[in-house]
Amino acid sequence: MQYSFTLLKADYLQRTRSYFFLITLAITVYAAYSFVPPNTASYTTLSVPGYRGAYNSAWVGYVSATMTTVMLSLYGFLLVNSGIKKDIDTEVGLIIATTPVSNFKYLLTKLFSNFLVLLTIAGITFAVSMVMFLLRGSGYPFIFADFIIPYIVFALPALFLVSGLAVVAEVFLSKRTILQFIIYFFICGAVMANINIPKPGIPTAVFDPFGLSLVTGSIKNQINTQFHEHIDQVSFGFIFSSHHKTFRTVVWNGVNWTSIFIFSRLIWIALSLALVYLSSFFFHRFDFNQSISKKKKALADNRQTEIIDLKPAPISKGPLPAIVTDYGILPFIKTELLLLVRKGSKWFWLVSAVVWVAMLFAPLDIAHAYLLPVIWFLQVTRLSELVTKEQTYRLHYFTYSSYKPLLRMLPAQILAGVALMVVLALPLIGRYLLVFNTFAVINIFCGAVFIVLLAVCLGIVSGGKKLFEVVFFMLTYAVTQKIRAIDYLGATPHESHTGYISVLLALILSFGLISFFVRNYQARHL
Amino acid sequence: MSLIIKNLTKQYNKNKIGLTDYSITIDKGVLGLLGPNGAGKSTLMKIIATISKPTEGTLFLDGEDIVQNPDRIRKVLGYLPQDFGVYPNLNAYEFLEYIAAMKGVGGKDLRKRVDMLIESVNLTADAKRPIGSYSGGMKQRIGIAQALLNDPKVLIFDEPTVGLDPEERMRFRQLISELADDCIIILSSHIVSDIETIADEVAIMKNGMLLEKAIQPDIIKKVEGKVFETLIDNSELNTIKTKHLVVNTSRQKDKVNVRYITRANQPEPGSTTVAATLEDAYLFLTQTN
Numbered sequence: 001m002q003y004s005f006t007l008l009k010a011d012y013l014q015r016t017r018s019y020f021f022l023i024t025l026a027i028t029v030y031a032a033y034s035f036v037p038p039n040t041a042s043y044t045t046l047s048v049p050g051y052r053g054a055y056n057s058a059w060v061g062y063v064s065a066t067m068t069t070v071m072l073s074l075y076g077f078l079l080v081n082s083g084i085k086k087d088i089d090t091e092v093g094l095i096i097a098t099t100p101v102s103n104f105k106y107l108l109t110k111l112f113s114n115f116l117v118l119l120t121i122a123g124i125t126f127a128v129s130m131v132m133f134l135l136r137g138s139g140y141p142f143i144f145a146d147f148i149i150p151y152i153v154f155a156l157p158a159l160f161l162v163s164g165l166a167v168v169a170e171v172f173l174s175k176r177t178i179l180q181f182i183i184y185f186f187i188c189g190a191v192m193a194n195i196n197i198p199k200p201g202i203p204t205a206v207f208d209p210f211g212l213s214l215v216t217g218s219i220k221n222q223i224n225t226q227f228h229e230h231i232d233q234v235s236f237g238f239i240f241s242s243h244h245k246t247f248r249t250v251v252w253n254g255v256n257w258t259s260i261f262i263f264s265r266l267i268w269i270a271l272s273l274a275l276v277y278l279s280s281f282f283f284h285r286f287d288f289n290q291s292i293s294k295k296k297k298a299l300a301d302n303r304q305t306e307i308i309d310l311k312p313a314p315i316s317k318g319p320l321p322a323i324v325t326d327y328g329i330l331p332f333i334k335t336e337l338l339l340l341v342r343k344g345s346k347w348f349w350l351v352s353a354v355v356w357v358a359m360l361f362a363p364l365d366i367a368h369a370y371l372l373p374v375i376w377f378l379q380v381t382r383l384s385e386l387v388t389k390e391q392t393y394r395l396h397y398f399t400y401s402s403y404k405p406l407l408r409m410l411p412a413q414i415l416a417g418v419a420l421m422v423v424l425a426l427p428l429i430g431r432y433l434l435v436f437n438t439f440a441v442i443n444i445f446c447g448a449v450f451i452v453l454l455a456v457c458l459g460i461v462s463g464g465k466k467l468f469e470v471v472f473f474m475l476t477y478a479v480t481q482k483i484r485a486i487d488y489l490g491a492t493p494h495e496s497h498t499g500y501i502s503v504l505l506a507l508i509l510s511f512g513l514i515s516f517f518v519r520n521y522q523a524r525h526l
Numbered sequence: 527m528s529l530i531i532k533n534l535t536k537q538y539n540k541n542k543i544g545l546t547d548y549s550i551t552i553d554k555g556v557l558g559l560l561g562p563n564g565a566g567k568s569t570l571m572k573i574i575a576t577i578s579k580p581t582e583g584t585l586f587l588d589g590e591d592i593v594q595n596p597d598r599i600r601k602v603l604g605y606l607p608q609d610f611g612v613y614p615n616l617n618a619y620e621f622l623e624y625i626a627a628m629k630g631v632g633g634k635d636l637r638k639r640v641d642m643l644i645e646s647v648n649l650t651a652d653a654k655r656p657i658g659s660y661s662g663g664m665k666q667r668i669g670i671a672q673a674l675l676n677d678p679k680v681l682i683f684d685e686p687t688v689g690l691d692p693e694e695r696m697r698f699r700q701l702i703s704e705l706a707d708d709c710i711i712i713l714s715s716h717i718v719s720d721i722e723t724i725a726d727e728v729a730i731m732k733n734g735m736l737l738e739k740a741i742q743p744d745i746i747k748k749v750e751g752k753v754f755e756t757l758i759d760n761s762e763l764n765t766i767k768t769k770h771l772v773v774n775t776s777r778q779k780d781k782v783n784v785r786y787i788t789r790a791n792q793p794e795p796g797s798t799t800v801a802a803t804l805e806d807a808y809l810f811l812t813q814t815n
Contacts, residue, residue, distance in 0.1 A: 321639050323677050326632025335624040342615040394611030400577045402628035403600045524579040526572055
C-alpha cells in the first residue's frame, strides 16, 4: 500500500510539474470564471429557453459542478490519457516492468493519478465558483453545502469514470492516440445526447454515467411546474445567442438526492475499477514484442543475424568531395514533409483519403463545416509534433547548434505544416474556386496558417504536444457545433469578413512572434 | 585556428553553478576533458557549441566573439552530444541529408559525400533501414558521421565512445588522430584510457573549475614517485584507505593488490614504486583539490 502511494505521488508530481499543467490551470481559472456569466453576457452555460436561474448558492454551485463535469468529461480524457505512454517514452516502464508491481496495481495507480489530476482542476473550479458567488451574488445567503455536494455526488464519480476509461483506452489502443480520441468522443457524445431523453419506466439518472440528468430534470420540472411550461430540454455548455436577451428568473434550490442515485454513482465507480481490473489481463507490461506478428518477428530475427554477421570496416574519413554550401530551406521542407507523411499509422491516411474524397461530393456547407475540421483534426499528432519532435527525439542539440536555426528551420516547419493542411483542403478549395468564392478560399487558407501557427506556438511555449492536442480538439468540437466566435476556418457566416480576417491575422502574427522569441531564447539556453 | 575562452561563468540558478571563472586557450589538436560527474564538461561543450549562453565571460574563435555571433562557429562546427537522438522514421541517408541541410551543406555531390561517410562508419548495409531499428552502437556511429558532414574545423565530442564496442573504440581513436592535424578537437570521456591514447593536451575539471591543463607528461609528473603497489590482507585495506589515496584494488587469492598514491611521501612497508599513469594523476588532482 505504501509503495502504491509512493508510485501515485511520483506519477502525480511528474504530470503536474510542467508548463502544460500550469497553462491548463490558468485556463481552468478563466473557464471557471466564465461558468457564471454576468446578466449582460451574450452566452449562457446552463440554459432553458427564456429562463435563467437566480444566482443563489444552489444555482452557482450546481452550474459550476455541471460545467466542470461536462468540460472535464469531454477534455479531461485528453488531458490524462497519456500516463502509460509517458512511461513508454521515458522508458521508466521498463524499470517498472521488472519490479513486483502487478499489472492491476500499476494500472490502478494510473487511474488514481488521472483522477488526482482531474481533481486538482475540479478543485480550482470549485474554489472559483464560491468566489463567483460573492462576485455575482444577488443577496442570497452563502450555503457551503450547495457548492460541495454536487461536486461530491456527481462531478467526482464522473471524473473517476473518465480516469478509468483513459487507462482502459491506453491499454487497448496503446499509442493510437487519435483513435482513442475518436472513440471516446463518440461515446461521450452519445452519453450527452441521451441526458435529456426520458425513457419511460427507466430511472434515466441512474444510467447516466455523468449524473447530469438529475440536475437538468430538476430544473426542467421546477420551471414547468412553477410557470406552467412544457420545456423538455435543458442545454449546457457555452451557448452563444443574440436571442433571449430578456429572461425570466427562476429561483432553484437544488436537487433532492435519492439514495438510488447515490448508489448508482458507487456502481459507476465500481464499474471503472472493474474495467481497469479486466484490462490488466491485457496490459502489455511494456513488452511490445509480444504483439509483433510472426512474420515481422522473423524479419527482425533475420535483420539481427545480418547485423551480427557484419564485419566492421575501419571508421575513416577518407577523401570526401568538396563542400558546396547551401543555406536554403528547401531540404528542410522536404524532410519535414517526409516526417509528416511517415508519422502515424497508414490506416489514418486511408481514413483521411476517404474524407478527402467525400469533400469532393458532399454539399459545400457540410464539407466546410464538418469534413474539413475532421480531416484537419485527423492530423493532430502530426501538427502537435511539428516543433516538439526535436526535443522528443533529442535532436535539438543539432538543430539549435546549426546555422541560423530560427530563420531556416522554423519557417520550414511552418511551411510544411501549412502545405499539408492546404493539400488536405484542396477538394474544398477547388470547389470554391469553381464558384468564384474567393472569400471562402482565403478563409480556408488563413485557417490552415492559423492552426499550424497555433500548434507551433503552443508546442514551443509548453514544450509538449498535449496542450495543442487538447485545444485543437476543443476548437474542432466548437467548429462542428457552429460556434461562430471560435470558427477559425470560416465555415459559418460572419458579420464582417474583413473584421474576421483581421482578427485571425492578428492572432497568426501574435503566435508567430511569440514562437520566434521563445524559441530564440530556448536555442541559446539548453 | 584557436579558441580562447575568458572568465566563463555559467550560473543556472541561485544554487547551481555550471562553470566558474573558467579560462582556457585551445589550439589545433586534441584536447581531452576529464572530470567527475558535475564537473562542468558538458556545460563547457554546450557553450562552445552555442546552445547555451554563458552568464559571464567571452569566447573568441580566431579573434571573433562567438557569444555575440554564434553563426561564426556554427558554420565550422561538428558536434556529437552525449545523449543525442535521431528521427526513427528516417533512414541513414535521409537523416544525414537533413543534418547536412542544417549545416548548410548541399550541391550535387552531397549524396556522394553522405554515401562515403556512411561507408566510413560501416553502416552501408543498414543505410536504407529506419534508424529507429538501429542498435545503440550504430546510432553512435551515425552521430559520428553527422559530426563530420561539413568538414568541421571545431569538433566537439561529448562521451563519443559510449555504446561502441572495443574494436569500434579503437577505430574511433584512429579517426580522431586523422582529423587532429587541421582542426580543434575537444573530447570528453569518463574512460581515461581513451583520453590517454587520443589527447595531445588534457584539461582536468572539477566543480566548474579548471584544475589543470597541460600535455600528458606534465600532468603525470604531478604524481611521479608517489604511486605504489602492495599486496595486503583484506582486513588492512581500510587502514590504507585512511592514510593514502587508493586508486585501484584487485583480488589475488586471499590477498588484495592495492595501488595507491601516498599523500605524505611515506609509503607502506613492502610497497613497490610503479610508473604513474594519467588515471593516477587525474584521481590525485580531483581527490586532493
